[in-house]
Amino acid sequence: MTKTLVWVEHDNASVKDATLSAVTAASQLGEVHLLVAGSGAAAVAEAAAKIAGVGKVHLADDAAYANALAENVAPLIVSLMESHDAFVAPSTSNGKNIAPRVAALLDVAQVSDILSVEGPKTFTRPTYAGNAIATVESSDAKLVVTVRGTAFAKAASEGGSGTVEAVSGSGDSGLSSFLGAEIAKSERPELTSAKVIVSGGRALKDSETFKQVIFPLADKLGAAVGASRAAVDAGYVPNDYQVGQTGKIVAPEVYIAVGISGAIQHLAGMKDSKTIIAINKDEDAPIFQVADVGLVADLFTAVPEITGKL
Amino acid sequence: MKILVPVKRVIDYNVKPRVKSDGTGVDLANVKMSMNPFDEIAVEEAIRLKEKGVATEIVAVSVGPAKAQETLRTALAMGADRAILVTTDDEVEPLAVAKILKGIVGEEAPGLVILGKQAIDDDSNQTGQMLAALLGRPQGTFASEVTVEGDSVTVKREVDGGLETVKLSLPAIVTTDLRLNEPRYASLPNIMKAKSKPLANKTPADYGVDTAPRLKTLKVTEPATRQAGVKVADVDALVAKIKELGIA
Numbered sequence: 146m147t148k149t150l151v152w153v154e155h156d157n158a159s160v161k162d163a164t165l166s167a168v169t170a171a172s173q174l175g176e177v178h179l180l181v182a183g184s185g186a187a188a189v190a191e192a193a194a195k196i197a198g199v200g201k202v203h204l205a206d207d208a209a210y211a212n213a214l215a216e217n218v219a220p221l222i223v224s225l226m227e228s229h230d231a232f233v234a235p236s237t238s239n240g241k242n243i244a245p246r247v248a249a250l251l252d253v254a255q256v257s258d259i260l261s262v263e264g265p266k267t268f269t270r271p272t273y274a275g276n277a278i279a280t281v282e283s284s285d286a287k288l289v290v291t292v293r294g295t296a297f298a299k300a301a302s303e304g305g306s307g308t309v310e311a312v313s314g315s316g317d318s319g320l321s322s323f324l325g326a327e328i329a330k331s332e333r334p335e336l337t338s339a340k341v342i343v344s345g346g347r348a349l350k351d352s353e354t355f356k357q358v359i360f361p362l363a364d365k366l367g368a369a370v371g372a373s374r375a376a377v378d379a380g381y382v383p384n385d386y387q388v389g390q391t392g393k394i395v396a397p398e399v400y401i402a403v404g405i406s407g408a409i410q411h412l413a414g415m416k417d418s419k420t421i422i423a424i425n426k427d428e429d430a431p432i433f434q435v436a437d438v439g440l441v442a443d444l445f446t447a448v449p450e451i452t453g454k455l
Numbered sequence: 456m457k458i459l460v461p462v463k464r465v466i467d468y469n470v471k472p473r474v475k476s477d478g479t480g481v482d483l484a485n486v487k488m489s490m491n492p493f494d495e496i497a498v499e500e501a502i503r504l505k506e507k508g509v510a511t512e513i514v515a516v517s518v519g520p521a522k523a524q525e526t527l528r529t530a531l532a533m534g535a536d537r538a539i540l541v542t543t544d545d546e547v548e549p550l551a552v553a554k555i556l557k558g559i560v561g562e563e564a565p566g567l568v569i570l571g572k573q574a575i576d577d578d579s580n581q582t583g584q585m586l587a588a589l590l591g592r593p594q595g596t597f598a599s600e601v602t603v604e605g606d607s608v609t610v611k612r613e614v615d616g617g618l619e620t621v622k623l624s625l626p627a628i629v630t631t632d633l634r635l636n637e638p639r640y641a642s643l644p645n646i647m648k649a650k651s652k653p654l655a656n657k658t659p660a661d662y663g664v665d666t667a668p669r670l671k672t673l674k675v676t677e678p679a680t681r682q683a684g685v686k687v688a689d690v691d692a693l694v695a696k697i698k699e700l701g702i703a
Contacts, residue, residue: 245584254669326619437684
């Protein structure tokens with residue numbers, strides 16, 4: 146039976162939701178074992194052991210693993226892969242950074258961003274910004290895959306009875322060091338796990354207008370805030386708001402696109418949303434071709450009015 | 456310091472890809488092809504480092520069909536000094552590309568290799584990380600700022616929660632994200648000049664690399680399409696719809 150090793154996404158304090166989708170994907174391949182690589186991350190390992198269906202939780206606790214530097218964690222994963230058949234990581238920035246380094250060290254072709262497990266070594270994955278879905282079969286002895294979070298249900302975070310086992314690796318490679326992070330703190334839900342998202346585009350004019358128009362509606366709906374690439378490039382909001390082919394992939398219950406024309410790169414990041422609502426003054430905007438509900442209107446008057454009436 | 460910039464010829468980002476009716480792939484016949492947008496950012500970053508006096512020479516490299524020469528000429532017109540074309544008509548997976556690049560790095564000994572983080576055709580996001588692994592060198596992926604100081608490079612990275620900064624010892628591999636810079640357009644005189652810049656022709660065999668695919672593509676299909684829904688007349692109708700969804 147295939148033994149999988151799943152990368153646990155965490156911040157040394159708690160398990161991130163992206164892990165749960167990766168666990169579901171891994172469970173379709175075989176036994177699910179986890180890796181918690183971090184520093185002072187014992188509580189994370191304890192929490193991870195409670196995820197439904199989990200077997201062993203490998204805990205590598207070392208200052209060198211605190212910030213998931215690929216140069217340090219890849220050799221650790223490679224050594225653990227001697228006793229596992231598949232390395233499974235969520236398509237988070239850590240997963241995307243680390244998995245290919247592991248794959249190359251194992252001389253394995255990685256399967257990126259899988260949408261489904263079709264067989265022991267067969268997967269579907271999006272290409273061309275999701276405009277072509279490829280079914281691929283690996284011929285390598287071991288597998289390295291990353292998992293698109295929106296394509297798999299989240300495993301239950303409680304109910305499992307995994308066992309935590311300490312492991313150690315070679316620690317600091319001496320190649321790289323972590324200098325710091327600017328992580329925005331927000332009271333709003335996280336973009337990739339929000340039930341409702343309100344996104345703004347270039348039409349929002351500037352940072353101040355974006356805040357004045359989009360934030361009140363988002364807050365009224367308890368929604369996360371997203372943005373098109375154009376809005377991020379123009380500096381209205383930081384990069385972590387970007388939804389699209391190369392930004393975040395989201396699939397909320399409701400996605401409200403405000404002043405977003407609907408370039409294919411943006412659609413690639415949100416077209417699996419359950420209901421799409423679009424507000425745009427251009428009635429020919431491509432966003433209306435995918436929207437369930439559209440309103441052709443000037444957003445500067447319509448959005449505050451909607452916010453007021455909800 | 457020399458900088459190596461790998462570039463890929465891909466479908467132009469403004470073209471909507473069409474899946475072939477026989478399900479074998481995407482129809483690229485008579486479709487406009489361009490340099491992968493993230494690779495343009497990589498070329499631009501290398502040029503800026505040269506303009507700052509950090510880099511002395513920029514070598515562009517492409518692995519692909521003979522027509523990838525056009526992509527290399529674009530890089531040369533932007534400001535790269537010379538180019539290497541590793542010609543193959545096969546589809547080369549990221550792992551094999553990384554192996555070829557490793558061979559080129561062995562010959563050229565660049566201080567930095569700057570790549571696009573992902574190609575917009577296969578959307579793999581692997582080659583830079585794989586090259587770093589094969590070389591045993593550090594990687595600064597998804598870069599939004601690159602600063603070279605002495606024997607190290609500081610890379611500000613776009614990550615899920617915002618930005619993080621890492622310091623890498625040189626030589627290092629950097630992959631570009633969207634906000635790193637805005638690539639320049641090549642001027643007509645530079646396009647003319649690019650035609651006489653050196654371009655070396657190689658094959659994967661020159662680097663002893665087997666490009667046989669490890670992943671077999673069984674089929675390629677169109678994604679499920681969404682149908683356009685209704686357009687509502689006014690704000691009140693939209694508010695009613697939102698309330699129907701039970702989110703307000």
